[in-house]
Amino acid sequence: MTNDVILRISRVAKSFGAIKALRGVDFELRRGEIHALAGENGAGKSTLMNIIDGILQPDSGEIVFDGKPVRISSPTEAQEMGIGFVHQEIALCPDVSVAENIFMAATNTSRRFLMDYRALQRKAREILSELTDIDPATLVSQLSISNQQLVEIAKALTLDCRVLILDEPTAALTEKEAQSLFAIMHRLAERGIAIIYISHRMVEIFDHCDRVSVLRDGQSICTYNVAEVGPRDVVNAMVGRVLDTLYPDKQSEDEKSDEVVLKVANLSDARTFSDVSFELRRGEILGFAGLIGSGRSEIVRGICRLEGEAAGTVSLCGQQLNLRHYQDSIAAGMVYLSEDRKGDGVFLDMSIASNVSALAVEQVASRFGIIDRGREDTQAGTLGRRLNLKCGGLADPVSSLSGGNQQKVAIAKMLSVNPRLIFLDEPTRGVDVGAKAEIHRILRDLARSGVGILVISSELPELIGVCDRVLVIREGQISGEVTGADMTEENIMHLAAVHERQVATA
Amino acid sequence: MQKTMEMATPATAAPAVNPVMKLLRMRETGLIVIIIAMFVVMSFASPYFLTWVNIRAMVMAFAVEGIVVVGMTILLISGGIDLSVGSVTALAMVVAGWLFLQGVDPWVASAMAIGLATACGAFMGFFVTRVGLHHFIVSLAVMVIARGICLLFTGGRPLGLYSLPPEFKFIGQGTIGPIPLVILIFVVVVIAFDFLLRRTVMFRKVFYTGSNEKAAAYSGIRTKRVVFLTTTLCSALCGVAGVIYMARFGSAQPTFGLGMELNVIAAAVIGGASLKGGSGTIFGAILGAVLLSVVSSSLALLDVSVYWQDIIRGTILLTAVTIDHYLGKSRK
Numbered sequence: 001m002t003n004d005v006i007l008r009i010s011r012v013a014k015s016f017g018a019i020k021a022l023r024g025v026d027f028e029l030r031r032g033e034i035h036a037l038a039g040e041n042g043a044g045k046s047t048l049m050n051i052i053d054g055i056l057q058p059d060s061g062e063i064v065f066d067g068k069p070v071r072i073s074s075p076t077e078a079q080e081m082g083i084g085f086v087h088q089e090i091a092l093c094p095d096v097s098v099a100e101n102i103f104m105a106a107t108n109t110s111r112r113f114l115m116d117y118r119a120l121q122r123k124a125r126e127i128l129s130e131l132t133d134i135d136p137a138t139l140v141s142q143l144s145i146s147n148q149q150l151v152e153i154a155k156a157l158t159l160d161c162r163v164l165i166l167d168e169p170t171a172a173l174t175e176k177e178a179q180s181l182f183a184i185m186h187r188l189a190e191r192g193i194a195i196i197y198i199s200h201r202m203v204e205i206f207d208h209c210d211r212v213s214v215l216r217d218g219q220s221i222c223t224y225n226v227a228e229v230g231p232r233d234v235v236n237a238m239v240g241r242v243l244d245t246l247y248p249d250k251q252s253e254d255e256k257s258d259e260v261v262l263k264v265a266n267l268s269d270a271r272t273f274s275d276v277s278f279e280l281r282r283g284e285i286l287g288f289a290g291l292i293g294s295g296r297s298e299i300v301r302g303i304c305r306l307e308g309e310a311a312g313t314v315s316l317c318g319q320q321l322n323l324r325h326y327q328d329s330i331a332a333g334m335v336y337l338s339e340d341r342k343g344d345g346v347f348l349d350m351s352i353a354s355n356v357s358a359l360a361v362e363q364v365a366s367r368f369g370i371i372d373r374g375r376e377d378t379q380a381g382t383l384g385r386r387l388n389l390k391c392g393g394l395a396d397p398v399s400s401l402s403g404g405n406q407q408k409v410a411i412a413k414m415l416s417v418n419p420r421l422i423f424l425d426e427p428t429r430g431v432d433v434g435a436k437a438e439i440h441r442i443l444r445d446l447a448r449s450g451v452g453i454l455v456i457s458s459e460l461p462e463l464i465g466v467c468d469r470v471l472v473i474r475e476g477q478i479s480g481e482v483t484g485a486d487m488t489e490e491n492i493m494h495l496a497a498v499h500e501r502q503v504a505t506a
Numbered sequence: 507m508q509k510t511m512e513m514a515t516p517a518t519a520a521p522a523v524n525p526v527m528k529l530l531r532m533r534e535t536g537l538i539v540i541i542i543a544m545f546v547v548m549s550f551a552s553p554y555f556l557t558w559v560n561i562r563a564m565v566m567a568f569a570v571e572g573i574v575v576v577g578m579t580i581l582l583i584s585g586g587i588d589l590s591v592g593s594v595t596a597l598a599m600v601v602a603g604w605l606f607l608q609g610v611d612p613w614v615a616s617a618m619a620i621g622l623a624t625a626c627g628a629f630m631g632f633f634v635t636r637v638g639l640h641h642f643i644v645s646l647a648v649m650v651i652a653r654g655i656c657l658l659f660t661g662g663r664p665l666g667l668y669s670l671p672p673e674f675k676f677i678g679q680g681t682i683g684p685i686p687l688v689i690l691i692f693v694v695v696v697i698a699f700d701f702l703l704r705r706t707v708m709f710r711k712v713f714y715t716g717s718n719e720k721a722a723a724y725s726g727i728r729t730k731r732v733v734f735l736t737t738t739l740c741s742a743l744c745g746v747a748g749v750i751y752m753a754r755f756g757s758a759q760p761t762f763g764l765g766m767e768l769n770v771i772a773a774a775v776i777g778g779a780s781l782k783g784g785s786g787t788i789f790g791a792i793l794g795a796v797l798l799s800v801v802s803s804s805l806a807l808l809d810v811s812v813y814w815q816d817i818i819r820g821t822i823l824l825t826a827v828t829i830d831h832y833l834g835k836s837r838k
Binding site: 325343344347360362 | 718723727
């Protein structure tokens with residue numbers, strides 16, 4: 001009961017109808033600490049944060065802020081108390097300048113009649129200079145997603161906050177930007193600001209946080225000092241059982257094969273990548289590493305003709321392909337799982353069954369193109385069971401599922417055409433730890449059954465844990481390959497960004 | 507080897523939703539209940555309401571427009587919208603009439619008029635999918651252009667087509683047994699498209715495209731082609747409607763169909779189509795049209811001023827969409 005506690009939450013409960021989102025959660029935040037909050041999707045993290053930010057009201061329990069019991073009835077009130085919240089989703093006005101976005105709250109409460117744009121720009125530049133070199137006069141719509149995220153953080157910093165909540169801030173950042181964000185977090189913590197840091201990435205929690213609290217099923221499970229435990233303890237607390245291994249076994253020596261599933265030679269498009277050549281062999285999981293913007297997704301989309309024209313040759317199982325459209329790629333047995341699940345991976349408001357059948361509805365239809373609902377349900381049911389999909393009914397919309405299960409629907413869609421090769425772009429982004437391990441195991445099983453698997457990921461531990469071989473992409477070209485014991489974060493980062501010293505030494 | 511992954515209950519059994527509950531939650535059920543309630547109330551309020559003549563008049567009032575509602579609903583599902591339906595219908599009517607007066611066989615003239623309407627749709631589809639403009643703007647422009655062409659052809663006066671052969675007039679005026687042919691055509695079109703939309707691969711792609719165009723493209727669907735075709739289909743059905751109107755009235759009116767687009771969109775939206783695309787049914791949209799027609803007819807029988815009718819129709823539209831909005835929220 002030291003008085004360096006800025007925020008204490010005791011026995012807070014919150015229900016939505018019959019669903020108990022929080023059942024008596026305790027949480028304690030000290031001045032100047034970076035406190036990680038971990039838990040699977042649906043564990044109650046967002047509900048708890050929304051209560052702290054005044055968006056939701058608790059049904060019962062007590063919140064003590066700075067020694068005084070408080071009721072936080074709106075985000076504005078939370079701001080006045082000094083609580084800043086950087087949401088995972090970017091909520092900026094795209095057609096307005098960076099400076100105006102940063103000071104939106106101040107402008108909102110300002111009593112002046114005219115805007116003082118010059119002062120606005122100057123103050124914005126001061127705040128931004130701590131983070132990055134964005135020009136405050138640019139329009140938000142012209143910034144990359146990662147820069148928009150930094151603007152969101154800058155916006156929270158203007159509020160002179162004492163508690164800063166960051167909800168998965170690095171999901172859209174490159175490694176370098178993430179590192180500068182961590183440096184900023186440490187600086188803020190030294191000033192006495194308490195930071196609640198929500199992340200799925202164990203590496204970040206263990207490298208940059210002081211304590212970690214774990215939520216599961218709406219209950220607070222434990223709080224650890226990061227220095228005293230390891231990632232496995234946290235993961236086990238999150239899933240409530242002992243995961244024997246975080247990653248499935250790798251390809252064994254006798255599973256290696258010389259049979260080439262995919263052979264790409266001298267693939268180039270005019271803009272983002274050039275002269276890409278590589279092979280993917282039967283039974284292996286091949287990884288693509290690279291910074292965001294390096295062209296790794298574009299290469300894969302170029303191979304299966306999802307966007308643009310690409311020169312070069314692509315052969316699948318020894319046959320040279322002449323694809324004109326992504327449809328041809330699907331027909332040949334080559335499919336792509338998109339990185340932006342909600343944006344272009346699934347049809348959120350359509351049923352699970354019609355999502356699964358979307359790649360080739362003809363398969364569940366008669367010769368005359370009439371859909372057989374029974375066959376469509378059977379297809380979704382069979383694939384769903386194979387992937388251990390948890391859902392109410394196959395007619396439910398995909399929006400009713402958790403992130404991990406939505407991703408399983410997207411994977412089921414890929415499997416519906418019995419592909420020979422699957423490209424997976426960030427297959428576990430926004431997926432909780434349990435489902436993540438399941439997806440990794442599914443990938444290994446598929447590879448064993450002879451399906452070619454190529455995984456693109458920004459998470460280096462994932463690539464290292466899952467892949468048998470990793471190709472590193474830099475500026476649209478393959479800059480190197482790592483296998484076996486050489487697959488380390490240092491080696492991959494070195495190949496991904498040799499020009500950027502900061503990263504190599506970070 | 508971890509081949510089996512049964513960690514928890516893999517709950518993908520048959521859908522456990524009670525079919526009765528499902529029926530109750532459907533938009534169509536609500537509309538049918540409201541329509542029946544209006545029938546009951548009106549049959550007490552006016553002895554004339556439940557007569558064969560009045561019912562036939564009510565159905566005739568929306569039957570031809572109903573064909574346009576079908577096209578509009580499909581276009582809305584694909585994520586588009588068409589403001590030009592009234593003008594294109596009038597254009598088909600005027601061009602068929604004008605060609606007939608120039609001595610062209612009425613059947614050939616009709617086919618050419620439907621062809622021209624289809625071309626209008628293809629023209630809009632081109633600007634939307636190839637140039638990349640918004641449906642709203644493109645169809646607004648075509649609405650004005652097509653109306654202008656109508657007035658140009660006719661000098662602003664209706665074309666009297668008294669010499670139309672009786673077998674042609676039969677399309678619009680004839681009856682088979684007690685039932686007007688127009689109503690039969692309408693019912694066939696509705697049943698055919700309702701089935702196609704619910705059950706065929708071709709139209710499932712329309713739902714995918716409207717629900718999430720990018721996800722559809724990432725599923726190998728040629729989304730631009732889908733949008734082009736739904737835009738063209740909507741205008742083609744306007745052409746069909748225009749020709750039927752000409753046969754029914756025995757004249758071609760350049761100012762016909764003013765404000766039709768609003769009625770048609772209202773019917774589709776009351777019937778559950780979303781302006782964001784991805785949802786809607788033909789059956790629901792037609793019930794929307796029925797509801798609007800029953801309301802108009804009731805108000806007329808109750809001697810309510812014509813001016814009130816628009817106010818009431820607008821209110822119904824707003825109410826339906828508001829209810830839908832809240833139902834959509836509570837489901838999440």
